[in-house]
Amino acid sequence: MSLGNTPTEDRPSVGHALSQARIAAGLTVDQVSTATRVRVPIVQSIEQDDFSRCGGDVYARGHIRNLARTVGLDPEPLIAQYAAEHGTEIAPAPVAPLYSSERIRSEPRRPNWTAAMVAAIVAVIGFVGYTAFTGGDDGNGAKADPAPPTPSSSTTPTSTPGTQAPSADPTGSAIAAAPPGKVTVKLSAEGGVSWVQATDHNGKRLFQGSLRKGDSQTFTDDKKLKLVVGNAGAVQLFVNGKDLGAAGSDGQVVRLTYTPGDPTQG
Structure with missing residues (x-):
């Protein structure tokens, strides 16, 4: 007694669909076996709707997926048809367990007194340096003249006569520069x-x-x-x-x- 739905003329069996697509693509069983790394006897058995050599439903679905992609078919309808015809179900992916907020709650951070002291010292040194540079708080001290402006590094260089900047390959093709003589x-x-x-x-x-x-x-x-x-x-x-x-x-x-x-x- 067969399980699941019986294939009809409108919907061929999984194995028959794979066999027809392989022939239409002009591939032999050996070529499909080489491309998918599925042994020749298993490929032949699957095309005859004999999945006993696959070693279980999980492996059978994996073989169907690889064979379908190689011969140019969408594997998902074939896998669903296999599950319906053989009374199997595609198991959903397991969901990771949820953890309570108490288990993932981080401990309160302690004050970092070392970092605070370093920041205070840097601030004091910066204030002293700024005061010495500006000549004090009364505003009457002489101030240093600003440094003369330096040429901008972004200035466009002058082109030398007789030279020309290299241009990009106008073709943009990876094989445009085909080796001569080959x-x-x-x-x-x-x-x-x-x-x-x-x-x-x-x-x-x-x-x-x-x-x-x-x-x-x-x-x-x-x-x-x-x-x-x-x-x-x-x-x-x-x-x-x-x-x-x-x-x-x-x-x-x-x-x-x-x-x-x-x-x-x-």
Whole structure:
């Protein structure tokens, strides 16, 4: 006998929803396992709605949250659906106990006589110094002429002929000054979660994993960079200092190759 609500055609099961989103993002089970550090057998069992390998409801909810974020889904509805279908409840966070005012009441502060004496001595010395400087209380003593004004430190220095102050980089781009003779690619996840893999001209893997919204990665090579981008519409692409816009459309998996010079696909 199953617990909770039975999935319908309008609302697929938690495992089926994760499996569909993974396939739509162009990811394999091995790639999702690498990105989330959830073992392959557990990922496969969850996609089949078998949560017995998770080790309990707490771990099951954690795995669902990680898998959902990796494939571009909102994890909260899936966690709520899991709780409803399996008769579990999400435990609220514990509230810290309140302490009585008697336990946190501080002791009355004692007068600091040392500080008071030091303040009195400083006041006396200041008064004596002021009296000696002004020539006494009768106002008839000669007073020292005020010191001549000194040039202000804020005066703008005169520019030397033939010199020019350095100006800021007008582009404001972190990759505007791309190294000459090399290919530089920056990926910025601005529209959501995307799975990315980058390799150099030797086939060496430079990066493989998920970019969450707001994350970015930059890669450089002497000859060639190859990219695989899932959910390409969420990724902004910058190649050799130029903004090429979105890497593709939402949900699309694209494979791109770039070389030094003008940022056209190789």
